């Protein structure tokens with residue numbers, strides 16, 4: 001069976017990569033390319049929408065897709081725990097949406113490792129760096145990592161400071177520090193402080209090629225998915241820790 005794919009965010013960095021993957025992958029076919037000038041109806045008739053835009057747009061496009069018989073792969077960042085909870089309630093029984101905070105396999109593994117480590121430390125901070133063209137912060141991966149760490153712990157984390165702006169944005173009790181720099185693709189360090197030790201779990205994306213395997217995996221699985229799936233974990237056979 002050939003899966004026909006509509007791509008929103010087609011003119012962006014990720015859009016270019018995804019077009020190339022669809023072109024090169026047997027069993028995937030391009031149905032429509034959407035950018036900021038396209039009506040949502042341009043996706044109609046596709047088997048799957050893959051969305052790499054920005055959060056406000058993503059919410060609208062996903063809404064259109066699931067009410068018009070189209071399953072969705074979301075790569076757009078900004079789908080935090082609150083938004084995911086609301087989305088889960090909106091998905092009709094016969095539709096599926098997979099929201100993937102990071103398509104890189106190494107990133108999925110590093111979030112899982114950080115989730116395990118987070119149970120053993122009370123002092124945790126995240127430092128993420130991305131290319132200068134990234135418009136959002138903190139990154140979706142950092143938010144998901146913080147939320148996963150917090151959910152896997154028995155007791156809640158509390159950032160040990162008040163309104164000191166230089167100490168980062170607090171997500172689920174964990175300070176997240178964002179850098180936006182020329183020369184960087186994506187880099188995340190989760191740093192754990194213990195008694196007489198620190199542990200750092202670091203993942204570096206050196207090229208956007210790192211996303212290709214995960215994008216293919218999500219697109220090929222998407223038609224059969226039902227309800228909400230978050231992350232590539234289940235597709236990779238990793239039981240999500242939280």
Ligand SMILES: NC(=O)C1=CN([C@@H]2O[C@H](COP(=O)(O)OP(=O)(O)OC[C@H]3O[C@@H](n4cnc5c(N)ncnc54)[C@H](OP(=O)(O)O)[C@@H]3O)[C@@H](O)[C@H]2O)C=CC1
Pocket residue numbers: 008009010011012013014015034035036037038052053054055057074075076077078100101102103104136140211
């Ligand atoms: N999950 C993952 O592994 C990854 C996720 N991302 C995320 O993917 C998203 C896109 O990243 P990137 O490709 O770098 O971003 P770009 O800024 O390069 O591209 C953004 C795309 O969104 C489109 N867009 C913007 N506004 C609208 C709108 N109002 N309606 C419809 N389309 C719109 C743009 O169209 P136009 O040209 O017409 O403005 C463009 O095609 C971000 O959220 C990013 O964080 C990025 C890398 C990996």
Ligand SMILES: O=C(O)C1=N[C@H](C(=O)O)C[C@H](O)C1
Pocket residue numbers: 077101102103130131134138139140141142185186
């Ligand atoms: O915009 C990016 O580049 C990326 N965005 C995602 C995020 O916000 O986590 C995934 C990856 O880090 C690259």
